[in-house]
Amino acid sequence: MNQPIWRRWLEIWLVSTKLGFTSFGGPIAHLGYFQHEYVQKRNWLDQKSYADLIALCQFLPGPASSQVGISIGIIRGGVIGGVISWLGFTMPSVLILMIAASFLTGHNVEQEGIISGLKIVAVAVVAQAVLGMGKTLTPDRPRLAIGIGSSVVLLVWPYTFVQIGVILFAALLGIFMYRQVSAEEESELPIVKWKGGAIISLSLFFVLLAALPLLSWKFSSTWFDMMDTFYRAGAIVFGGGHVVLPILQQEVVPHLLSKEHFLAGYGAAQAVPGPLFTFSSYIGTVVKGWSGGLVATLAIFLPSFLLVMGVLPFWNGIRRNKNVRGALLGVNASVVGILLASLYDPVFVSAVSNGHDFALALICFGLLVYWKVPSWVVVILGVAGRFILNYT
Template sequence: MKAYSFKHYLEIFVVATRLGLTSFGGPVAHLGFFQEEYVKRRKWLDDRTYADLIALCQFLPGPASSQVGISIGMVRGGLPGGILAWIGFTLPSVIALMLFAYFVLQADVGTSAWFQGLKLVAVAVVAHAILNMGKNLTPDRPRIFLAIVSAIIILFSQSALIQIAVIILAGILGFMLFRKMELPEGNDIHFPFKKRTGVISLFLFFGFLAVLPLINQMVSGIYVQIVDIFYRVGSIVFGGGHVVLPLLEKEVVPNGLISEELFLAGYGAAQAVPGPLFTFSSYLGMVISGFGGGIVAVLAMFLPSFLLLMGVLPFWNDLRTKHSIRAALTGVNAAVVGLLLAALYDPIWTSAVHSTKDFAVILISFSLLYFWRQPAWLVVILTVLLNVTLSLIS
């Protein structure tokens, strides 16, 4: 492996940290910030290579924008560069959300107007995400059908295993329905990993996925339970950060690890911080088991991304030409829209909307996001202020 200087690694970390402090607006916005900084300004890679990296990370489960950042760090500085790029991009939002978790645990906020405002803005944000994702992921009747059927199945089941089964079935149907679709051409990408490293990483990825649930059943301990939950969810989430909501909710709310109120408030707060939405895991871990729980949760949540990237990168130049893989992923992406659609009703709508005033606040928040195209962090702040004001005058 090529040797890099301390200055070289420091540059990767500093640039990624600056992006982590300023990258508001969700995954698509993050990719825009990355292109401006990494491609146009610093020229660490060219436009075509950057586009191929995005295609790779859309192909894998996990947080797409974070994986693009990690991949660029790996291109720039091997595995240490990828780790530094990840730390820099995620650390600001991890700190902010863990501080928020500490605050809500110390104060009785369950009935406060600002707390309710965070729950209401979550409704608007998820509805907005469904519309945007639906345009790209369900543009035709077969994919709309997959999304609707997926939503209906999930609405009638509260099991996380059913959600996983729906995703797998959608992949099979996607292969059957879309295997003749055309694939975009791309350039070969060169990464500092050998195929042997890729095989070992994939073995570890699937090994952890199979073994952790067994260990959780045999060993009683909150940290073991946290690692099992967040590693498993981080391994199966397709479609970006918002999709993590229904999967995590089914894992941590029904078994009493966290209340629906605290879950939705944290999700709303996560919209107001920069960086990837997967850092929502740090908030949940903090609420479940303090500072240690927050650190363990975020590490477990992102570990699958590292293992998958190191496992797939050496084979990507061959995999990206496989029509069958692209077709299966097309079906999975359609099911992801259905997953979010079901979550919009339960638990988000059922837990947050209790009056005409609540619905009015949601309409305003959604309009700001969808029609006026305001950034999510600003809409969160305005929604909380609006709900507090209406509560004072009503």
């Protein structure tokens, strides 16, 4: 930490950009890449502090792996370091998905089989996420009941406001059932106490959350609609990139883009490194070109910045609160149910129309879960398999 600040910024940029080009496999895999690069290889922070950062980012809504990267950048190089860390990790997948969106909207991809292949891959990817998150976040019967109950409610009433209510109710159940759960002794995170800036960040987070829907209603503009939709998605989604799927689907389909292009983009997002929230870059590009892609990207990630900068200085105290711990356990369980509901609709019902489609989805699922084939390889195989099915 004795080196000049510009050298630290340059180092953050080089390391995060390398991770942005090589971190395949989703949020859990990203945390493994971070642990190897930032903790083991460079010793920017110790293992316990890294685990504490993960706990913080799981507590906050938004893309957990991106928030961990932002937090490490802030600890290493201040707020500018956090911005640099985010840019390096995020921009590679943003650019790739914007190019993919330009291609998919400029070609007759429905007839070519690209979209149907990507939709089938999305079935396997979301099923893998449900399975993996379920093992971790619903390990006992009470949390399993919260997860199943959340899924049932959303399958019967598939509305955004119902999803928010489910999350809040799960938090209350978690406080009631788990606030007495004991925690391990925890060390202090090495965080600069810039509490004035933190309060400004949190205030701006809530002001934008309230103001953007009003601006969207007042001006009836696609641009304000996009900023409102993506900012709200980034502000209320717990559980990472996969869980943003049902919220965005309800918000943008069909009035901004078709369900086919939506699920094709979600499938394409599995083939690129970096955070799944860059799926927003694809949607924005389909709707409003490259400028739309950039606006959607900034809007969905801005809440993460504001929350990390707002909560990080206070986290050492917050995480000792038993009610917070209990609420987090309940919310995480509901996330599994939300994702399970989205696996059925829109993912499964839109992708699988016959036995051939289901067979290809099963093959992709098996390759992902049991043969540990990289997701980008499965995407290629899924699209190729759909081409073959078209001619059999």
